[in-house]
Amino acid sequence: MEAVTSPTAPTRAQVRRWRQYLADERAEAAAYRDLASRRTGEEREILLALAEAERRHEQHWLDLLGDEVGKPLRGDWRTRVLGWLARRFGSVFVLALAQRAEARSSYDDDADATAQMAADERIHEEVVRGLAMRGRNRMSGTFRAAVFGANDGLVSNLALVMGIGASGVSQQTVLLSGLAGLLSGALSMGAGEYVSVRSQRELLEASRPGPHARAALPHLDVDANELALVYRARGMAPQDADAHARQVLGSLEASGAALVVPVDPDGPEGAARPEDATAGAPEVDEHETVGTAVGAALASFCFFASGAAVPVVPYLLGAEGWHAVAWSAGLVGIALLVTGAVVGLLSGTSPARRALRQLAIGWGAAAVTYLLGLAFGTTVG
Incomplete structure (x- = not known):
């Protein structure tokens, strides 16, 4: 240079x-x-x-x-x-x-x-x-469950605590409501995440080529080229499907190995992507990206519980009225800034912007429930 x-x-x-x-x-x-x-x-x-x-x-x-x-x-x-x-x-x-x-x-x-x-x-x-x-990709499944769980715990329990607290009930009632919201929400999040990830993995598995199809490849008629129909069904153009099928069948004689094209989840309308040396990029395991159902459920449960515990801490320490509301909002605000910054960092975007967005969403939801508590209750003592 x-x-x-x-x-x-x-x-x-x-x-x-x-x-x-x-x-x-x-x-x-x-x-x-x-x-x-x-x-x-x-x-x-x-x-x-x-x-x-x-x-x-x-x-x-x-x-x-x-x-x-x-x-x-x-x-x-x-x-x-x-x-x-x-x-x-x-x-x-x-x-x-x-x-x-x-x-x-x-x-x-x-x-x-x-x-x-x-x-x-x-x-x-x-x-x-x-x-x-x-x-x-490796951490996205469990990380997604962890981030969503922590954020949901922070926002939902802060909103619950502030809404109940604004109605003018006793400190013990607010504390009991917060703990109940923590436990019920964590169980619900864990169960929902398990079902969601398990279902997604089953759908991905249903889209993978079956082992019987691989075993049948050596016996296909090269001239009839039935394999081309597989590639066409998965999104390849007819000419490309025919050419690639002939290439695969022709390679059987030399190497004895065959490759079947899976669905590319990132491609348009189930576009096919050859799993060969010319693909140009490392293959990403969709199951690895989604994560395990148990891992996602545990992460969601634990992080929701940890997030939901934050707004309850002032009430556990005996705070009441405006002091408890202010402490809850402040602690949750700090936690929302941290989770937003981490998400921004990992996604390659501005951590500050993501942190402020998380804070605005969380405080906005809590403010709405607080105003509803004031409207339908009495006042914070």
């Missing part, structure tokens, strides 16, 4: 900006190397390649700075946090942070950065997204 040279002496503002870019590139390269040290195989090679790309960007700023490099600066605080986490964990959370870091690149709007560098950062975001995809 050619270094960009300035026709005139750089300004102090430019030097400061270049030095910060240099520090950030060094920190990101170190984070990728740390992540690579916790990986093996292809993932390790990809992360080391990303680190090498960041080193090339680092060299660009070194060439621009020349004698103005000065004392090394510390990277952006978010990049330093990423590096600290990469050295200690290397989980999907760290990859999600790395994805966010790549998305924040300002090279598109900086005349001192090359178009190639700006393009690199955009592609790096997609590379890291791909690395994080497997971890997200």
Whole structure:
């Protein structure tokens, strides 16, 4: 990559900006190397390649700075946090942070950065997204149940406690109502999640090719090509289905192995996707993405119960009236901010925006029930 040279002496503002870019590139390269040290195989090679790309960007700023490099600066605080986490964990959370870091690149709007560098950062975001995809899929079933359970527990029990409390009943009645809401809601969530995930897994299993079909492949007539009907039924165009079926049947003589195309759950109208070396992407197990029914049920039960316990805590400690309402709303608000930020982080979007959205939804629901409690009850003592 050619270094960009300035026709005139750089300004102090430019030097400061270049030095910060240099520090950030060094920190990101170190984070990728740390992540690579916790990986093996292809993932390790990809992360080391990303680190090498960041080193090339680092060299660009070194060439621009020349004698103005000065004392090394510390990277952006978010990049330093990423590096600290990469050295200690290397989980999907760290990859999600790395994805966010790549998305924040300002090279598109900086005349001192090359178009190639700006393009690199955009592609790096997609590379890291791909690395994080497997971890997200692996945890999505149980994680979904955990997040929904905790959020439902926080919001529903806060709304219940505030609605009952606003009606003017005693502190003991509010506490009993909150505990009853915790237990009944957690049981309901756990049972519902079990049925939901179990049903979804059964539906996925019903869409998988049967073993008897695989065993019949060696005996099919290549000219009749009945296998093409399977691919057409699963969404392939007739010409593509015929060509792929002939390829599969032809490979039987050489390898003795056969592959049947499953339904792609992410494709349009049950589009087919060949399970062969030309697919271009690692196969994702739909069952792994959905999670186990027992795991999802337990996660939903436990997280709903933990979320529903938060608004009850002030009443357990003996708080009454406005003080209990304020403490419940405040504690639940903090918990909603945390769950929203975690969801935002893992989904690769803004944690702050997701956190504020969770807070607005939760407090909005609680406010409605509180107003209804005031309207149909007496007043908070």
